[in-house]
Amino acid sequence: MIPRILLLALLALPLTAQRRSDAPTWDEIYAARGGNVPVKPSALVLETTASLPPGEALDIGMGNGRNAIYLARKGWKVTGIDISKEAVKLAEAEAKKLGAPIEAKVSRFEDLPPYLNRFDVILCMYVQDLATKNARKIMDMLKPGGLLIVEGYHDAAPALAGRAGYGTNQLLRTFNRLHILRYEDREMQPEWAAVPQARVPVVRLVARKD
Numbered sequence: 001m002i003p004r005i006l007l008l009a010l011l012a013l014p015l016t017a018q019r020r021s022d023a024p025t026w027d028e029i030y031a032a033r034g035g036n037v038p039v040k041p042s043a044l045v046l047e048t049t050a051s052l053p054p055g056e057a058l059d060i061g062m063g064n065g066r067n068a069i070y071l072a073r074k075g076w077k078v079t080g081i082d083i084s085k086e087a088v089k090l091a092e093a094e095a096k097k098l099g100a101p102i103e104a105k106v107s108r109f110e111d112l113p114p115y116l117n118r119f120d121v122i123l124c125m126y127v128q129d130l131a132t133k134n135a136r137k138i139m140d141m142l143k144p145g146g147l148l149i150v151e152g153y154h155d156a157a158p159a160l161a162g163r164a165g166y167g168t169n170q171l172l173r174t175f176n177r178l179h180i181l182r183y184e185d186r187e188m189q190p191e192w193a194a195v196p197q198a199r200v201p202v203v204r205l206v207a208r209k210d
């Protein structure tokens with residue numbers, strides 16, 4: 001049984017942890033919260049991939065695999081990576097339970113080999129400002145015709161205190177070599193929330209490598 005005070009602290013951790021991107025902290029979150037993190041696939045992933053034929057996908061910072069497993073169940077070949085061993089354990093267990101195999105790896109994205117022109121879809125959902133920091137590598141990994149899907153906090157989100165989110169139009173500028181299909185910057189209830197029900201500035205990008 002986790003003491004209530006520790007549990008409350010851990011529930012408030014995701015944003016702090018995203019700032020530090022530090023593996024033990026994410027391990028603590030997943031170990032303590034177990035299934036108590038978002039489990040439904042992302043609305044943006046559902047909408048964007050609904051009419052795509054299955055191909056090969058990379059989920060960067062997949063967490064418990066909610067999106068990776070969704071795609072695998074639709075017939076996609078999915079590689080999901082995360083720095084947290086606990087997250088990868090949860091994802092592997094769920095994938096096995098659902099009979100939806102994924103290639104799950106404990107790895108920093110920064111340490112992955114640069115798989116050139118390989119993926120039909122790359123997801124980067126609520127992984128701090130990883131997409132802009134690793135833009136060139138992400139774009140190189142996309143197949144021509146492949147889609148990049150990013151969702152995360154705007155850096156004005158109060159809990160981020162101006163750190164490590166995406167700035168206004170930053171995703172647009174950074175990925176301007178891609179064909180931007182969708183961009184949103186608006187207040188909404190984020191799928192990963194330190195405070196449930198709170199609306200905060202969130203950015204979303206869907207872009208294609210032509």
Ligand SMILES: C[S@@+](CC[C@H](N)C(=O)[O-])C[C@H]1O[C@@H](n2cnc3c(N)ncnc32)[C@H](O)[C@@H]1O
Pocket residue numbers: 014018021023026038060061062063064065066081082083084087107108109110124125126127128130192
């Ligand atoms: C807020 S969670 C989001 C998880 C998942 N994308 C989702 O939307 O449910 C952020 C995840 O990114 C992972 N992460 C943070 N920095 C990373 C990095 N540099 N490389 C790979 N994973 C990273 C964390 O371990 C954590 O599981």
